[in-house]
Amino acid sequence: MATGTLAPAVAPRAARGSEARRHRARQGVLGWLFSAPYLVFVAVIFAFPLGFAVYMSAHDYFFTAPGVNVDRPFVGMRNYVQALTDPAVRRSFYNVLVFLVINVSLTVVLSLVLATLLNQVLHAKAFLRVSFYLPYLTSSVALVGVWLFLFSGTGLVNQLLGPLAPTPSWLVNEQLAMPSIALYVTWKGLGFYILLYLAALQNVGKELYEAAATDGASRWQAFWNVTVPGVRSATVLVLLLATITGANLFTEPYLLTGGGGPNGASTSPVLIMYQQGIQQGKPGYAAAIGVVLVILTLGIAFLQNWLGRERD
Numbered sequence: 001m002a003t004g005t006l007a008p009a010v011a012p013r014a015a016r017g018s019e020a021r022r023h024r025a026r027q028g029v030l031g032w033l034f035s036a037p038y039l040v041f042v043a044v045i046f047a048f049p050l051g052f053a054v055y056m057s058a059h060d061y062f063f064t065a066p067g068v069n070v071d072r073p074f075v076g077m078r079n080y081v082q083a084l085t086d087p088a089v090r091r092s093f094y095n096v097l098v099f100l101v102i103n104v105s106l107t108v109v110l111s112l113v114l115a116t117l118l119n120q121v122l123h124a125k126a127f128l129r130v131s132f133y134l135p136y137l138t139s140s141v142a143l144v145g146v147w148l149f150l151f152s153g154t155g156l157v158n159q160l161l162g163p164l165a166p167t168p169s170w171l172v173n174e175q176l177a178m179p180s181i182a183l184y185v186t187w188k189g190l191g192f193y194i195l196l197y198l199a200a201l202q203n204v205g206k207e208l209y210e211a212a213a214t215d216g217a218s219r220w221q222a223f224w225n226v227t228v229p230g231v232r233s234a235t236v237l238v239l240l241l242a243t244i245t246g247a248n249l250f251t252e253p254y255l256l257t258g259g260g261g262p263n264g265a266s267t268s269p270v271l272i273m274y275q276q277g278i279q280q281g282k283p284g285y286a287a288a289i290g291v292v293l294v295i296l297t298l299g300i301a302f303l304q305n306w307l308g309r310e311r312d
Contacts, residue, residue, distance in 0.1 A: 050294065053287040061284035072284075079288035089289055092260075092267040093296070095178050096249055099268070100300075102182035104242045107193055108235060110186070115197030116227055129198070133191035140188070144255040147184050171257050174265040181252045181266055189245070193238050200234035201227070236308035240301050247297040250274065269293045 057079050059072045083089050118128055135143060150156050151170040158165035166173055170180040204227060212222040228235075250270040253260050259275075260267030269289055277286030 050291075053290050056284050056287035057291050059284055061287070062281060063283060075284070079285045080292065082285060083288045083292060088264055088267065089269070089272055091264055092269045092272045093293075095264075095266060096247060096268045098178050099182045099185075099249060100243060100246045102179055103186050103246050104239060106182070106186045107190065107242045108238055111190055111193035111238065112197050112228075112231065112235070114190070115194045115201060116223060118194065119198060119201045129191075129195070132194050135188045136191040138188075140251050141255065143184075143188060144252070147256065151180060168262075172262050174262055177257055177262060177266040178253075181249075181256055184256065185246070185249070185252055189242075193242070196234055196238060197231055200231040204230035232308065236305060239304045239308070243300055243304065244297060247293060247300075 058074060058076060060075050061072050062070075064070055114132065118125065118132075121128060148155070148171070152158075153169040153172070155169075158169060166176055170176050208226045208230070209222055212226055217225065248270055249268040253266040253268055253271055254274075257266040260271050270293070273286040273289050273293075276289070277283040
């Protein structure tokens with residue numbers, strides 16, 4: 001009796017479960033199909049070059065003319081040991097760490113504050129946003145000329161500072177060269193991060209600010225307790241992008257300080273890779289430096305992402 005009454009109810013449930021599984025399978029196939037172009041892009045642009053860099057770093061690799069086959073002996077971890085014990089390489093990693101501390105901190109704080117102010121502007125919004133974004137679009141070579149004019153020994157900044165100007169000047173001073181580059185990169189890229197925060201601020205409800213004002217919160221309290229938590233996901237994105245971009249620092253020290261001067265105070269790992277791999281013909285050694293840089297950058301990025309999720 002019980003079996004006869006349960007059987008009709010079990011069959012529809014089983015059929016619904018089977019249909020749901022088929023539906024999920026179809027969705028999975030469609031998801032892979034839509035993702036395939038991007039996956040191919042990632043494989044070609046990122047995965048293959050990274051894998052090839054790992055291969056190069058484990059061999060005594062050097063470039064040859066197309067079609068020429070030469071022996072490239074396996075050297076194991078020799079290139080990594082040489083990179084990690086080279087004082088110039090270690091200093092380049094220290095330099096980029098100094099750069100990241102200054103650049104990432106200033107980028108997050110200034111872009112959030114400026115985006116908050118721009119979001120409250122009633123007039124000339126478009127003009128102000130374009131003004132901040134323009135340096136990001138302008139060629140680095142052109143902007144470097146302006147920066148050299150401002151911060152050279154006889155530049156405008158030193159003339160304004162007078163006796164307070166540093167000696168040696170900013171970009172030829174071992175203590176100030178990398179902070180000066182960090183300030184330049186922060187200024188140049190600020191407009192991009194401001195736009196990211198402006199987009200995030202559109203999702204922060206005005207009723208939250210009205211509730212804060214009703215409770216007697218000051219502007220600073222509303223900013224700290226409403227704006228900052230409301231754009232936390234954007235902050236994580238800004239941290240990740242600024243860190244990854246800063247870790248690949250090359251153009252600025254190459255142009256501003258003549259290739260990492262003074263005395264290697266502004267060299268970066270990517271600049272060392274260029275010097276070793278292209279100028280001195282040691283691509284295997286340069287690849288080892290690059291792999292170490294990728295590992296450290298990914299570690300920092302994952303840590304930032306994890307901390308962001310934990311706060312959420």
